[in-house]
Amino acid sequence: MSSERETLVLWRRPLTTLLYFTLQLISEVVRLTTLLLTNTTLILTSVVLSAVVVAALHFEGPHQVYVSVLQDKSAWCLYWLGLGVLSSVGFGTGLHTFLLYLGPHIASVTIAAWECGSTHFPEPPYPAEITCPDSGEPMSINLLAIMSKVRLEAFMWGAGTALGELPPYFMARAARLSGQQLEDEDFNELEEIKEKDDLDLWSRAKLLMHNLVEKAGFFGILLCASIPNPLFDLAGLTCGHFLVPFTTFFGATLIGKAIVKMHIQMLFVIFIFTKHHLEALENLIASIPEIGPALHAPFVDYMDKQKLKLHSGGKEGGPPTDSMVSKCFEIFLFLMIGYFVLSIVNSMAQQYHKDVVEKKKAQ
Incomplete structure (x- = not known):
């Protein structure tokens, strides 16, 4: 039966795999809905909280200023928390969101901090887009200043990865009990x-x-x-x-x-993308035999465009954003997300097959 289960992948048995995936998805939705409906305390708490949130959002008053700030911060935190969960959940595959999202975000903030001489980026457009502040005295840029700017995102992402480790724990605990x-x-x-x-x-x-x-x-x-x-x-x-x-x-x-781990990863990215380390990286790329000069020119061009974009504020007349590096990253991101989705479909189809076989054995 295990050998038959291994053949349940989209590239070998697409129709059967999609059917089993759909049935397993329906089964999980029904199970979750039943669990929620039997928990009256959770339902009552959710209704009360929802009523409070709706009232706070729709009734005018001086509290709207704080509600708006809290809404933006909550959405930002949930975004990174969700990316962290995706990084450690995925039926053994995971979506490596540190390499795809958090790492590039920390690198962008680091480059911007050194280029602008400040971490006081105007909000908005930060954090959706980084531009240098129009005025204000330059501040002292150091490791701690950059870390404090990205610590919230890093912590929420790390907390998400911790939440993503709970399914194996509960699965093994339930089996033992x-x-x-x-x-x-x-x-x-x-x-x-x-x-x-x-x-x-x-x-x-x-x-x-x-x-x-x-x-x-x-x-x-x-x-x-x-x-x-x-x-x-x-x-x-x-x-x-x-x-x-x-x-x-x-x-x-x-x-x-x-x-602990998030500070190690955060320090590593900031260290690599610090101004003088980036210059050393450019020299290192240029010194690679044969392919070095070919890689060096696009890399330097991409970095120059990113620095100019910080000062242009993304307005019309700024440098074009399309580049070979960004296109390669988009393709890589698309492939990673595609692999992640395929792995989930295959794993859920195999799980449905496993449940069916176990029910037949029990009967």
């Missing part, structure tokens, strides 16, 4: 690894992380969450299987991902 065997490929592979003597590097890494989380508890989870770790799903499965308290797992994961 119900006395069922957890049918997860990574977890089952880990059980097989424990019985082997000759292990490769990847297997050793899986076993090391499993043992670290199991034995070190909070600090083991914190350590695993604080470094770029493609195996962190195993930490969630391990914690859920051994019934580690939710506050311990999520607290360590949130601190590790939203504070």
Whole structure:
């Protein structure tokens, strides 16, 4: 049955895969709706909050100024929180939103801060668009000033990645409490690894992380969450299987991902895109044998256009925004999102097939 399940992909069995995906999607919607309808406290709280929000938005008064600011900030925070969730959720694939969104945003702010001599960008258009302030004394640009400008976005993105790690934890916890065997490929592979003597590097890494989380508890989870770790799903499965308290797992994961790891990633991007480091990068590109000069000219041209755009304010007469670099990024972004969507469709279709097979066995 597992071999048949593996053939449920869009490029091999498109019609069956789409059918199973649709049925699984309907099943999840029905399950979620039923769960919400049975929770009267949640429904009552949601109705009251919705009424308060609607009243605040539609009734005129001096509070509208604060409502507008709160609305913009909330939308901005939810945007980065959602991107963080997408980065760690996706049935094992994830959408790498740090490389696609947060990293470029931090890089743009860093370049703008050095070019403008200030981080006091006019709002609006910031954060949707960055332009240099028209007046005001230049401020001292340093690492801390740039970090404070992007810390909110980085924290919300990191918190989103922590939220995205909860499904493996709850899945393993529910399986353990119900006395069922957890049918997860990574977890089952880990059980097989424990019985082997000759292990490769990847297997050793899986076993090391499993043992670290199991034995070190909070600090083991914190350590695993604080470094770029493609195996962190195993930490969630391990914690859920051994019934580690939710506050311990999520607290360590949130601190590790939203504070420790995010500051490391933020510092790295700011360091790379600092003014004198960018100049060193341009020289490094130019020194690459044979292809260096061909890459150097488009790179310098793109950076010059971005700097001019900061001062033009995006008004008519500014430099054109189309470039080879931006087009390549758009193509890369399109391919990444396409792969992410395909992986979700395939995974949900396979999950539906798995549920059907298990129901037949139970009968």
